Amino acid sequence: MKLNVKKIIYVGLAFLIISMFWQVYDNVIAKIVIHSFGLAHGPSGIVLALDNALALVLLPLFGRISDNTKTKYGRRTPFIVVGVILSALLFIGVGLTHAAQVRMIENAGIEEVIEVHDADELIGYEYDGVSYSVDQYEDALEIRRIDVWEISQTNTIYLFVFIAILFAVLVIMATYRTPAVALMPDVTAKPLRSKANAIINLMGAAGGVTAIIFLAIVNMIKGQVGLSENSSYIIEFTVLAIFMIGLLMIFIWKVKEPKLVEENQELIQQYGVEQVETIQESTASEMSPAVRKSFYLILASIVFWFMAYNAATSKFSVYAGDVLQMGYFLPLLVAQAAAILVFVPIGIIASKVGRKRTILVGIIILACAFTLGAFANHNTTFLIYVTMAMAGVGWATINVNSYPMVVEMSKGANIGKYTGYYYSASMLAQIITPILSGYLMQIWSTRLLFPYSVVFCIFAFTTMLLVKHGDSKPIPIQDKLEAFEAMED
Secondary structure, eight states: OOOOHHHHHHHTHHHHHHHHHHHHIIIIIHHIIIIITOOOHHHHHHHHTHHHHHHHHHHHHHHHHHHTOOOTTOSSHHHHHHHHHHHHHHHHHHHHHHHHHHHHHHHTTOOOOEEEEETTEEEEEEETTEEEOGGGHHHHHHHHHHHHHHHHHHOTHHHHHHHHHHHHHHHHHHHHHHHHHHHHHHTSOGGGHHHHHHHHHHHHHHHHHHHHHHHHHHHHHHHHTTOOTTSOOHHHHHHHHHHHHHHHHHHHHHOOHHHHHHHHHHHHHHHTOSSOOSOOOSSGGGSOHHHHHHHHHHHHHHHHHHHHHHHHHHTHHHHHHHTSOSOSHHHHHHHHHHHHHHHHHHHHHHHHHOHHHHHHHHHHHHHHHHHHHTTOOTTOTHHHHHHHHHHHHHHHHHHHHHHHHHHTTOOGGGHHHHHHHHHHHHHHHHHHHHHHHHHHHHHSOGGGHHHHHHHHHHHHHHHHHTOOSOOOOOOOHHHHHHHHHHHHO
């Protein structure tokens, strides 16, 4: 029983598109709301949590809707096609609104914080005619942010339009995210889902790397023509939209959902591995007490590790500049590259030692990464590269196996609903953590970011340790022999 890798790669194009979008969104929107609109860490966390608040309601909803959708193109494909096109076009609108805000700031005479060098050595910064030492960089940025906020308050139209279009983009993204993810288990037998999910995550990482490289190249070009990193992002958003629609065209060409589902059902019948359901429940309320306990513990674990990881990633572009005084592109690229290297091996390892054990190791790696990151400063920036490499490995180890553990409890007819449960847990975390971490950083220090993530890694390890169900089930020996004999015939 072998996985059709080529099939999963084409199916994974939908997730690659989603990952490209969120990589740009997470790294650019955080900078826009702080540096271009002047919001403080706390209010900016509310804006960053907007997508997760919407997703908490919409992802399970559209997962269930897609479960019950019947078209000649399949259950999931219509949502993916319409959603990608609309979200790509609306994201260009976000860029246009931001460009108008940047022009207003420039017309008001607000400049960027600039570096002051003595020969090749950085000796300080300057803003609005005032000099600041290297250690006062965060102070200079905060003074500039307050100035930007005062300008934004005099003309709030761009802020309101920005949030309104962003809201529309996020609603559209939520309509097809669950169907896109649910397509993989739709066309993959249960024993192969960890390996298939490894490939899907590999595709997602490829999308993230592509987005990071693209952002880095555009930023370099901006520097060469004398533009700041925080200038208009209209080029980035437009090119991203073109990439999204181009990849969608390949997806439509190569992925014929009804045919793939039919082939998977034939594989299931041939090997007889899918219909041996030890978990008969279609909803959490109908589960046995032991299974229901594990189900809720898995969801709690998902909440905790997403609170840890999302806090670090959503604020890293700001943290890298304000605390480490370095660019954020290369560290993020290191994290993605490390994840890409381990996705497939992790899927193979999990199929042998179990998903739970693999996830627990991943949480430990993630906690160690964030602990190391807490010690990095502008004089020891090399530590952040080690941190991000470890974080990439740890997150890949968790991510490859957590989603299959949840859908292991589903039936073929309700995969979308269980995908919704998975994303509800992750989105709940991503609603809370930008706001909570943002206000804690605002009260104490930006350096609180990594210790915050370590604490929630500890919580995730504790709850995951108690999970007893959801691991992959081996193929029965008799089924293996019968399948082998069928192949010989």
